[in-house]
Amino acid sequence: MRKNMSEEEMKSGTGMKINTILAVDDNEMNLQIIANILKKKYAVMLAQSGGTGLKFIEKKKPDLILLDLMMPEMDGKETFRRIRQNPENRDIPIIFLTADDSVLTETECLEIGASDYITKPIMPRILLSRIGKTIELAEYQHHLQDIINEKTRETESLALQAIAAIANAINAKDEETNGHSKRVAEYSRAIAREMGFDENECAHLYETALLHDVGKIGIPDAILKKDGRLTPEEYEIIKTHTTIGGDILSAITTIEHISDGARCHHERYDGTGYPCGLSGENIPLVARIIAVADVYDALTSHRCYKPEMNPKDVRKEIEEGSGTQFDPKVIRAFHEVVSGFLKPSP
Ligand SMILES: [Fe+2]
Missing domain, CATH: 1.10.3210.10 (Hypothetical protein af1432)
Structure with a gap:
């Protein structure tokens, strides 16, 4: 059980964690629409380019990223690649949110590791539902990883105790x-x-x-x-x-x-x-x-x-x-x- 509430938990006043979502889109109007849909449930960070998004992630790791595909300078796939370059960011779920509805692009994005692929125009309830499920799955995976790490530590510590016992046996001899x-x-x-x-x-x-x-x-x-x-x-x-x-x-x-x-x-x-x-x-x-x-x-x-x-x-x-x-x-x-x-x- 965690003892300390995060800033977001305290902000919510319920003790429930409020997840942070970073939305990256070169179109300011799209960003405003996304912010309006998400703000009741999530803390939202908005970035108008891949470069700005990367800077935000360095300062505060979001719980999920909504990433536009077609952007000038750094497109969505390149932004995705750079986010994943940092091992600390490999577990952030990333959903592509794009006007490109070609099956080929969708397949490519899922194959490089995107959690989901949503096409515009944005349907608020669908967006919220898919974000919610993706975050739930990521939290479940974190929880499982924590259990695995804990069990690995326990097993290693048992092995070390056995080794110490054997070493003592040699010493006695x-x-x-x-x-x-x-x-x-x-x-x-x-x-x-x-x-x-x-x-x-x-x-x-x-x-x-x-x-x-x-x-x-x-x-x-x-x-x-x-x-x-x-x-x-x-x-x-x-x-x-x-x-x-x-x-x-x-x-x-x-x-x-x-x-x-x-x-x-x-x-x-x-x-x-x-x-x-x-x-x-x-x-x-x-x-x-x-x-x-x-x-x-x-x-x-x-x-x-x-x-x-x-x-x-x-x-x-x-x-x-x-x-x-x-x-x-x-x-x-x-x-x-x-x-x-x-x-x-x-
Ligand atoms: Fe020997």
Whole structure:
């Protein structure tokens, strides 16, 4: 329920919203006729050219536009095109109101997206009725869109809660993996941003990278936390954290590719990685990005079996792996952003 009444609602004194209609017509007499018909029910803005109409829309978005077709300078179709150019105006219903009664023109106007096509001479009751129905339909569509947006937000928030729970499970199993996962997520997001991912894609990649090692939940502690060198058999078991993680995350469908990050982050660009030996573009892009971030963090971190390496040396080593271990496109982006990889405290 909305709390604030708009200016128009207050003006009406009934709490009901008064819709605003913009009428665009080069003939002043036509505009006056339209204003007289509409003024009892609607707030009316009148524009005598397409250009003036566009300026009005910039200042105040109307609830519906009545647009003449034949006008000098900018005709109705061109005005229509320019209104729709602005994504914010794509949902304003536009009705053509014209003396042109050819079927071809009417068809063309409906096909480019007009809500309706009304021919002159103007019949007041027909005009009011068709405007009323068009506005009702637009409001219904807005209402449905609001419901869809709300449900999408709810679903995403549920998925994020599930992800937080899984991330906590990794943390409980292995402190070291937790700090590592957060840093890999941050590095991955920085690389993706440099590669032109939008904010939504970056946020999804962050969650994907956060869970890239979730399969370690399925690895016995005796192997995962072993101090000494792993035997070949133990190494084979460690490698299964990729497929275990991929299988766990395949249940989350609201974030695309989330299981690819876990399953494919140890694949190598030249096809010699695991678990599937995928190569080049066959490796999902999210996994190619996480692979770089993962190795950068592993090499710059202290582990019980190795000291940390100097970030400059790590950067050189990773860049040398371009085209063999790593995707050259990802390495180019990594090169641009690596200086900003200040290690957050674990
Ligand atoms: Fe891993």
